[in-house]
Amino acid sequence: xxxxxxxxxxxxxxxxxxVLHGVDFTARSGRVTAIVGPNGSGKTTLLRAMTGxxxxxxxxxxxxxxxASLHPWQLAAIRAVQPQSSSIAFPFTVLEIVRLGLSAGLSxxxxxxxxxxxxxxxxxxxxxxxxxxxxxxxxxxxxLARVITQVWEPLVDGTPRWLILDEPVASLDxxxxxxxxxxxxxxxxRGGGVVAVMHDLNLTAMFADQVILMEGGQVAATGSPAEVLxxxxxxxxxxxxxxxxxxxxxxxxxxxxxxxxxxxVQAG
Amino acid sequence: xxxxxxxxxxxxxxxxxxxxxDRRLRARRLTLVLFALLLIVSVLSxxxxxxxxxxxxxxxxxxxxxxxxxxxxxxLLDIRLPRLCMGVLVGASxxxxxxxxxxxxxxxxxDPGIVGVSAGAGxxxxxxxxxxxLLPLAIQQFLGSWIxxxxxxxxxxxxxxxxxxxxxxxxxxxxxxxxxxxxxxGALAGAxxxxxxxxxxxxxxxxxxxxxxGSLAGATWTKVLAALPIIGLALAAxxxxxxxxxxxxxxxxxxGHIGIAVQRVKNIAILSVAGATGAAVAVxxxxxxxxxxxxxxxxxxxxxxxxxxxxxxxxxxxxxxxxADMIARVVVAPAELPIGxxxxxxxxxxxxxxxxxxxxxxxI
Numbered sequence: 001x002x003x004x005x006x007x008x009x010x011x012x013x014x015x016x017x018x019v020l021h022g023v024d025f026t027a028r029s030g031r032v033t034a035i036v037g038p039n040g041s042g043k044t045t046l047l048r049a050m051t052g053x054x055x056x057x058x059x060x061x062x063x064x065x066x067x068a069s070l071h072p073w074q075l076a077a078i079r080a081v082q083p084q085s086s087s088i089a090f091p092f093t094v095l096e097i098v099r100l101g102l103s104a105g106l107s108x109x110x111x112x113x114x115x116x117x118x119x120x121x122x123x124x125x126x127x128x129x130x131x132x133x134x135x136x137x138x139x140x141x142x143x144l145a146r147v148i149t150q151v152w153e154p155l156v157d158g159t160p161r162w163l164i165l166d167e168p169v170a171s172l173d174x175x176x177x178x179x180x181x182x183x184x185x186x187x188x189x190r191g192g193g194v195v196a197v198m199h200d201l202n203l204t205a206m207f208a209d210q211v212i213l214m215e216g217g218q219v220a221a222t223g224s225p226a227e228v229l230x231x232x233x234x235x236x237x238x239x240x241x242x243x244x245x246x247x248x249x250x251x252x253x254x255x256x257x258x259x260x261x262x263x264x265v266q267a268g
Numbered sequence: 269x270x271x272x273x274x275x276x277x278x279x280x281x282x283x284x285x286x287x288x289x290d291r292r293l294r295a296r297r298l299t300l301v302l303f304a305l306l307l308i309v310s311v312l313s314x315x316x317x318x319x320x321x322x323x324x325x326x327x328x329x330x331x332x333x334x335x336x337x338x339x340x341x342x343x344l345l346d347i348r349l350p351r352l353c354m355g356v357l358v359g360a361s362x363x364x365x366x367x368x369x370x371x372x373x374x375x376x377x378x379d380p381g382i383v384g385v386s387a388g389a390g391x392x393x394x395x396x397x398x399x400x401x402l403l404p405l406a407i408q409q410f411l412g413s414w415i416x417x418x419x420x421x422x423x424x425x426x427x428x429x430x431x432x433x434x435x436x437x438x439x440x441x442x443x444x445x446x447x448x449x450x451x452x453x454g455a456l457a458g459a460x461x462x463x464x465x466x467x468x469x470x471x472x473x474x475x476x477x478x479x480x481x482g483s484l485a486g487a488t489w490t491k492v493l494a495a496l497p498i499i500g501l502a503l504a505a506x507x508x509x510x511x512x513x514x515x516x517x518x519x520x521x522x523x524g525h526i527g528i529a530v531q532r533v534k535n536i537a538i539l540s541v542a543g544a545t546g547a548a549v550a551v552x553x554x555x556x557x558x559x560x561x562x563x564x565x566x567x568x569x570x571x572x573x574x575x576x577x578x579x580x581x582x583x584x585x586x587x588x589x590x591x592a593d594m595i596a597r598v599v600v601a602p603a604e605l606p607i608g609x610x611x612x613x614x615x616x617x618x619x620x621x622x623x624x625x626x627x628x629x630x631x632i
Contacts, residue, residue, distance in 0.1 A: 053521045076527025083525075089374035089517040090572030093291070100515060100526055150526060 003029050003160050005079075005193055009058035010049050012042075012217075019045045020056070020217045027210065029160035029193035032184055034204045036197075036228075037214030038238050043197045044084065046214065047166050050195070051081045063159060079162035080150035084170070086143045088131050094118065094142050095127035101149030113152050117145040122179050136171045144168060144180060154192025163187055165196040169203060174257065181207040201242075205229055206258055213237060295576030298569060302583035306356070309590045313352050316594045319343050351487040354495070355593050356586040358484065358552045361499050361544035363585020364506055366559020367566075367577055368544075369428070371513030372537040373435070373446060376564060376622055380545040381556040383450030385427045387457035389546040390554055392423025394461045394476060398468045413494045420550035421498055425542035427453055432538065482555035482608035484593050495547040502543035503582060505536055510574040513537070517572065555608050557615020558585050564618060588614075 005027040012020040020042045027033035035043045049056040052067060052075075060067040062078055070078075080101065088097065098114040118127055121141040126134070131142060144165075151161040163184065169177040177200070184194045185207055198204045204211060204225060211228040213221040215237045221228045234242040248254050315323045319339070326340040336344075362380075369378045369385070380386045396419035400408065403415075411418060431453060435446035465476060512533030515523035524530045548555070562585045566577055592610040599605060 048521075051521075051525060053524075072524050072529050073527035076525060081522070081525040083519065083522050085519075087519075089371075090376070090567060092517065092572055096291070096571065096573060097518075100518065 001158055001160075003063045003193070004061070005029075005050070005063075005162055005195060006061045007046070007050055007058065008061075010046065010060070011057035012045050012049050012054055014045075014054075018217060020049065023049075023058075023214075023217075023219055025212050025219060025222060027193060027195045029162070030188055030191055031209035032188045032194045032196065032207055033210045033212065034196055034198045034208035035212045035214060036199070036201060036204055037220070041214040041237075042217040043214050044166060045217075047164060047195070047197050051079075051164060062162065076150065077161075078151075078159075079164055080147040082144055082147045082163070082165045082168055084166040086139050092131050093127070094123065094129050094131055094134070097131050097142055098127075098146045098149055101146040114145070114149050117149045117152070118142075120148065120183055121145045122176055137173065137176060140168075140171055141176065141180070144183075148183070148187075151192070154187050154190040160191055160193050162193040162195065165194070167197050167199055170199065177203060178257070178260075201229060201234070202257060291571040292573065292576065295570035295573065295580065298566075299576065299580055299583065302580055302587065306583050306587040306590075309587045309594075310352055310356070313355065313590045313594055314344065314348050317343065317348060317597060346489075347487075350489050350492050351484050351593070352590065353492045354487040354551060355484050355590045357492065357495055357499050358548045358555065359558060359586035359589025360503060360582035361548040361585075362555060362558035362589070363562035363581040364503055364578055365541045365544040365548075366585075367563040367574070367581045368506065368509060368513065368537050369541050369559070370563055371509070371516060371574055372432070372534065372541070374517060374519075375446065376567070377560070377619070378446060379557070379559040379619075380424070380428075380541060381554060381559060382619070383431055383446060384453030384457060385424050385431065385450075385541065385545050386549050386554045386556070387454040387461075388427025388430075389420040389424035389542070389549040391457040391461045391464075392426075392546070393417075393420040393550045394464050395419060395423075397476065398464045398472050413490050417494050417498050417547045417550040420546035421543050422546070423457075424546035424549070425539065427457070428538045428542050432534070482553035482611075483596075483604075483606050484552055484589075485604060487551075491551045495551045498543045498547040502540040502547070505540040506578040506582075507575075509533060509537055509540070510578055513574040514572075553608070555589070555611055557611045557619065558589055560622070561611075561615045561618045562588060564622060 007023060007025050010020055010023040011018065023042070023046055025033075035046060037043050045054060048054045049058075050060050050067075052060075062070075062075075067075065095114060095118075098117055101117075102111060102114065115124075115127060118124060121144050123138065123141055123145060126138070126142070131139060134142065147163065147165075151163065154161055165184065168180050168184070172180060181203055184196060188194045188209070196208075198208070208225055211221075211223065211225050212219055213228050213233065220237050221233050229244055231242065231244050234244070311323070322340065323344060326336055326344055329336055329340070366379045369380055369383075370376050372378070380389075393416050396416045400415050400419075408415065431446065431449055434449045435442055465473065468476060512523070512528050512530075515526050515528040516530070516533065518526070520530050523533075562581050563577060566580050566584060570576060570580070589607070589611070592614070593607050596605040596607045596610050
């Protein structure tokens, strides 16, 4: 059954600054919803309002329930949140960090989910390593493994669970960007909901079903990638010309990761 | 996985699991070892001392059905046994409150002794000793010998709360602010305590002097019983904090997202630190560095998981303090050194070592 993560009339003030104003949006389960926009447009603040990290006006509903009325452990059973920063206070191993995603109720001490989650983000064999010794990109993927562990099954009794990701590919190389975005797509395909703040418009175009474009603390456009990512909208929002589906002059090398679809078709 | 997948998810996790050493198992074994260690140190502590009283004579007297010699009874039952009990209570309190506070502040340098919480508890205890006579008689009689530990608890609570407010902003703790605010808090409490000492009479002064460096020498059954309920409550709260403190290592926001009631964990942690530190300070003065050394050694041995760290810290803290107390009694016998000197000699270098290793994190 399709359910929603809904934000209604969200307003956030940081000091005397109104960072978000009257933001409405709806994300559906079974789809990947990307929040994009220039720096300072309120993407991350919107995410933090939805996860209850910042005080806000308006209402956030997840699977029909008002988020403000749920206890932390009830919310944790429905949705997991990947933070942007990821420093850890003490020398935990990778496996110990990922296990923090297991809920206290599950007698999950011997669960194989953390190891499966690590393998799914390309970190099989990293379980015994010290988290603090890993690179930034590896740490980010450990955090994602922890987050996925928390809501491992995308559907529980037909009710979707949600992954909320704050720039999940920010410090990853291009190969691991695909690993992580494939994972998000797969989660949505199996019935879960995914909401991600994204910087990379190419990846957004490839992986998102729905795009919410933020500008100056408000929603500037919303719809499918083809609807939102147009020359005109992007140029207006980002303040510079960004031609869509246009090949550059021949002397400039360019990469089109979108082309890998063609490659796998040819190989198959 | 989708058709575009790089197939990384299909790696067999079982083969990847092989080299993982599970530190939880090691931590459980360590608990047994530490328990045995505490038993051994306790027996040694009962047999060590300036007088000729002997635990073994007393035991053979008891098993043979003879009555104890007066010497054995007084020395063992009224001097060494309460001292042993107090050492266990105080040692466990200091180590556990160190570990809890470090978890709460997400920093291995947070220790009640170093960041002024002990000083705050001490100030409140001194206030109770010097000015307690000014309270209405009914309250004095109601609290009895608990007046000092209860006051110390409130002092510790106030200082921990203040320190947390000052050094934590938006869910992030600034280590530099925490240490500097701790210094200021300690200095202020020390100064106020100094003023109070001027107003104390001879009797009160005697009650205060042993505090300077901390000591178990004043141990009596009355003090043990006064400290027991508060310390007992504080230590009993620790197991309920383990998952919360583990989650807090991710940061406050992330801890909330994995289902931890962050504010409740903070409240319980602050109350139990205040209770354990306050009661320990009230009966034994400011014994430093146990709260730094013990959790640090245990993290090196079996990792920072609070499920094992907290109980193991209680055991090792108790054993270490009893051992330090024995050294304090033996090195200059028949006189004795303040135990705080021994723990400082053991602990200050460890503190400096951690500081040196984490210099980069402090931003100074």
